[in-house]
Every structure is written in structure tokens, then in C-alpha cells.
Amino acid sequence: MSATGARTGVRPPVRPVRSAPLSSDPRTGQSVPDPDEAPAARLPRASSGWTLLGIVVVLAPAAGVQVLVRAVPAAAEATAFAGVARSIEFPIYAILLGFAGNGVLSLLGWRQRMAAAFRTELFIKTGLVLLGASINAAIVLRAIGPALVQAVLLIAMVFSFTWWFAGRLGVDDRLRALLASALSICGVSAAVAAAGAVQARKEQLAFTATLVIVFAVPSIFLLPWLADLMGLSPAVTGAWIGGNIDTTAAVTAAGTVAGEEALQIAAIVKTTQNALLGVVAVLLTMYFAFRAAPGAAPSPPTSRRAVLRTVRERFPKFVLGFLAASVLVTILRETMPSGVLDPRLDAIKSLQTWAFTLAFVCIGLEFKVSAAREAGWRPVLVFAAATAVNLLGGLLLAALLFSGFAF
Amino acid sequence: MPSPLTPRSPQPPQTPESPEFPESPEDHRRFSLGEDWCATIAGLAIVLLCLLGAVPEGMLP
Numbered sequence: 001m002s003a004t005g006a007r008t009g010v011r012p013p014v015r016p017v018r019s020a021p022l023s024s025d026p027r028t029g030q031s032v033p034d035p036d037e038a039p040a041a042r043l044p045r046a047s048s049g050w051t052l053l054g055i056v057v058v059l060a061p062a063a064g065v066q067v068l069v070r071a072v073p074a075a076a077e078a079t080a081f082a083g084v085a086r087s088i089e090f091p092i093y094a095i096l097l098g099f100a101g102n103g104v105l106s107l108l109g110w111r112q113r114m115a116a117a118f119r120t121e122l123f124i125k126t127g128l129v130l131l132g133a134s135i136n137a138a139i140v141l142r143a144i145g146p147a148l149v150q151a152v153l154l155i156a157m158v159f160s161f162t163w164w165f166a167g168r169l170g171v172d173d174r175l176r177a178l179l180a181s182a183l184s185i186c187g188v189s190a191a192v193a194a195a196g197a198v199q200a201r202k203e204q205l206a207f208t209a210t211l212v213i214v215f216a217v218p219s220i221f222l223l224p225w226l227a228d229l230m231g232l233s234p235a236v237t238g239a240w241i242g243g244n245i246d247t248t249a250a251v252t253a254a255g256t257v258a259g260e261e262a263l264q265i266a267a268i269v270k271t272t273q274n275a276l277l278g279v280v281a282v283l284l285t286m287y288f289a290f291r292a293a294p295g296a297a298p299s300p301p302t303s304r305r306a307v308l309r310t311v312r313e314r315f316p317k318f319v320l321g322f323l324a325a326s327v328l329v330t331i332l333r334e335t336m337p338s339g340v341l342d343p344r345l346d347a348i349k350s351l352q353t354w355a356f357t358l359a360f361v362c363i364g365l366e367f368k369v370s371a372a373r374e375a376g377w378r379p380v381l382v383f384a385a386a387t388a389v390n391l392l393g394g395l396l397l398a399a400l401l402f403s404g405f406a407f
Numbered sequence: 408m409p410s411p412l413t414p415r416s417p418q419p420p421q422t423p424e425s426p427e428f429p430e431s432p433e434d435h436r437r438f439s440l441g442e443d444w445c446a447t448i449a450g451l452a453i454v455l456l457c458l459l460g461a462v463p464e465g466m467l468p
Contacts, residue, residue: 129450321447
């Protein structure tokens with residue numbers, strides 16, 4: 001054991017963890033706050049004033065993106081950068097402006113106060129419901145079969161590898177569950193569901209969420225570029241992106257960069273994968289209750305009704321909106337004149353772009369690397385190795401299942 | 408087995424009040440369900456308003 005606790009992967013004796021596994025008061029069922037946390041360490045609760053200011057901080061860069069997507073290509077028109085300028089899509093401007101805002105707010109010490117306004121998931125899910133309106137229901141029906149097969153196989157492959165490799169490196173069982181869930185299903189939401197299922201510590205959840213974002217953001221730029229380099233079709237590109245990138249927001253950003261058809265497939269694949277979250281949450285609860293830590297996990301759902309309730313609670317509700325919008329517009333295409341319908345669909349598309357822009361700005365504003373540095377190299381190595389497995393396995397499955405897909 | 412995850416520096420400002428990492432995973436579950444339904448309702452409302460022609464052309468940049 002290193003005397004200095006340097007990063008050899010071996011830990012020195014640690015002081016008591018400041019947050020014990022979360023438990024509930026047996027009388028009230030309420031979560032018990034950490035008694036060791038000093039009041040001075042708590043930041044003031046975000047006031048509505050700071051939240052309103054945060055909303056302005058999100059809206060301003062989003063408006064700036066609308067300007068940049070026109071102004072930059074126009075300014076670069078007669079220069080050597082004209083081609084590059086035309087190829088930069090709005091998610092890139094949005095994330096970069098978000099990063100810039102993140103830096104400024106962090107320097108001023110205001111970022112945490114405004115964080116309540118940084119609603120990445122809300123914006124992205126609203127945008128995905130709007131995206132449903134631009135996808136023909138027939139495409140959804142044809143894509144959902146291969147998307148389901150890919151999701152089941154990829155989740156099983158990535159979860160198993162992550163669980164095994166993390167075990168070989170001696171990572172704690174609960175952290176293994178968080179990492180495996182986050183990597184194989186849908187990032188932070190899956191980690192949260194797994195944390196509840198296995199009674200993970202709050203620090204483990206925070207760390208896993210940070211790792212998800214740290215790996216997801218570069219993927220937004222990397223995967224579309226690699227797909228273009230390999231000459232993948234839009235459907236295969238979309239399936240690869242949807243099956244690989246951990247967060248729905250980053251999948252949407254990467255799909256937008258890759259093109260409209262790739263985005264449609266990426267959204268379908270990702271939402272299909274997300275829908276399986278409830279099933280995995282139930283299985284994890286059962287594993288931890290019966291095998292890994294009997295008595296330490298919450299009581300597993302043993303009745304059929306309890307299992308169905310858990311699956312229903314974990315099901316991402318925005319998928320219903322996505323499907324409803326797709327079906328509604330598909331029906332209207334058969335009944336409404338295109339001269340009347342098309343301008344209204346254009347309005348939906350504009351608002352979808354705004355929703356995504358807001359989400360991508362929030363990605364940049366929320367990005368934080370510091371928490372990952374504090375946890376040591378083993379979980380980071382697990383995440384990196386499992387991401388590589390995900391990339392290769394996902395590419396193979398996407399190519400097998402989507403190479404013949406026609407729009 | 409002790410957790411390998413131990414903060415090296417003073418705990419980062421992820422307080423119980425932080426909206427990013429709520430009090431417990433179950434709190435986030437409740438919060439996430441609310442957000443899901445909010446996004447679904449807001450999205451469908453926008454779709455319906457647009458399809459009804461309530462969003463005039465040129466209103467959006």
C-alpha cells in the first residue's frame with residue numbers, strides 16, 4: 001500500500017465516508033440527511049432570482065447559436081475555411097457556447113446557484129417529442145424490430161463485460177452495478193435507477209454521472225466523424241450512435257451532426273434502449289437482494305404486480321409523446337393538403353431545433369471534470385474499456401441489423 | 408469490501424439541495440418521472456398548437 005495514497009489503485013485507510021448509504025426513517029419513510037455534513041459546507045438553496053438569471057444564461061447562448069449558424073458560413077464564404085464553416089452544425093456552436101458560459105460562471109462562483117435552470121433532460125425530451133412529428137410512423141415500425149434486437153444484445157454484452165472487468169479490478173459491487181447500468185442502457189437515468197435498486201452511496205452515483213458526461217461529450221463529435229470516415233450509411237450511423245452514446249442528449253446532438261436520417265434512427269434506437277431500463281432495474285434489485293447483499297438492498301419485487309409497477313415507473317414517458325406525435329402527423333399527411341400541413345411542420349421543426357439548442361447549451365454549462373479526478377483510476381479504466389467494447393459491438397450489430405434499412 | 412471511491416479533497420459542492428444530485432436516488436426517481444411527463448405534455452402541446460396554426464410563420468428565428 002502506498003504511504004501517500006498515490007494513484008496506484010490501492011487505497012490508504014480512509015476516514016469515514018461522509019454520506020452513509022441512504023436509509024429511511026422507519027417511522028416516516030423519509031430519507032435521512034447526512035448527520036456528518038457541516039452546515040457551513042452547504043450552499044444556499046438556489047433562489048428563484050438565480051434560477052431566472054440561469055434561464056437567461058441558457059436562452060442567450062441559444063439565441064447566439066441562431067446567429068452563428070448563418071453568420072459564420074457567410075463570413076467564411078470566400079475564404080479557405082468556407083467548407084469547414086458550412087459543415088459546423090448548431091449542436092457544436094451550442095455546446096461550445098455552453099462551455100464558455102460554464103467557464104465564466106465557474107470563475108464568478110455563480111454556476112451552482114443557477115444550476116436549477118440547466119434542464120438538459122427536460123429540453124432534450126421535449127425536443128424528442130417534437131422530433132416524433134417529423135418521423136413517418138412507418139419508419140418507426142420498421143426500425144423498432146432491429147432496434148429492440150440491438151438493444152437487448154448490446155445491453156447484455158456491455159453490462160456483462162463491465163460487470164466482469166470491474167470485478168477483476170476489485171471495484172465495489174454497488175459501483176459495478178452503477179457503471180454497468182450507465183454504460184449499457186442510458187447513462188445517468190440508468191445509474192440513478194441502479195443506485196436505487198442496489199442502495200448505492202450518493203458519491204458513487206455522482207461519480208458515475210460525471211463519468212457518463214465526460215465520455216459522452218467527445219462522442220458527439222467523434223462518432224459522426226468516424227462514421228463518415230468509414231462511409232457508413234445513415235441508418236447504420238444512427239443505429240451505432242443510438243446504441244453507443246450513453247445519454248439521450250448526446251445521442252441527439254451526434255445524430256443532428258450526422259444528418260436528418262441518422263438522427264431519426266438514432267432517436268428510435270436510443271428510446272428503445274431506454275425503455276428497457278425498468279427490466280434491468282428489476283433484475284438488479286433481485287440480484288442484490290438474493291445474492292450480492294441479502295438484507296442490504298430494498299425488498300425485491302416478488303409479485304408480478306410489483307414487477308410490472310417497477311417496469312412501468314422506469315419507462316421513459318416521453319417515448320409515448322414521441323410515438324403519439326409520429327402517428328398524429330402520419331395520419332394528417334393522408335388527410336391534410338401539403339400546402340397547409342408543411343408550414344405547420346416547419347414551425348414544429350423550428351421549435352425542435354430551439355429545444356435541442358437549449359439542451360446542448362445546458363450540456364456545456366453543466367460539464368464538470370473535477371469529480372472524476374477524485375475517484376482514482378480503476379473505475380475510469382473500467383468505463384474506458386467498456387466504452388471500447390460498446391463501440392465495437394455496437395458497430396457490428398448496427399451493420400448487421402441496419403445495413404439494408406431504406407427510408 | 409470498503410468502497411474504492413473516496414473523495415481526496417474537501418467534498419465537492421453536491422449538497423442535498425443541489426438540483427443535480429438530489430437527496431437520494433429515490434428522490435431523483437420521483438423528480439425524473441415528473442420531468443418525463445412535463446416534457447411529454449409540453450412537447451405534445453407544442454405539436455398541437457403548431458398543427459392548429461397557432462404559431463404564425465416568421466414568428467420563430
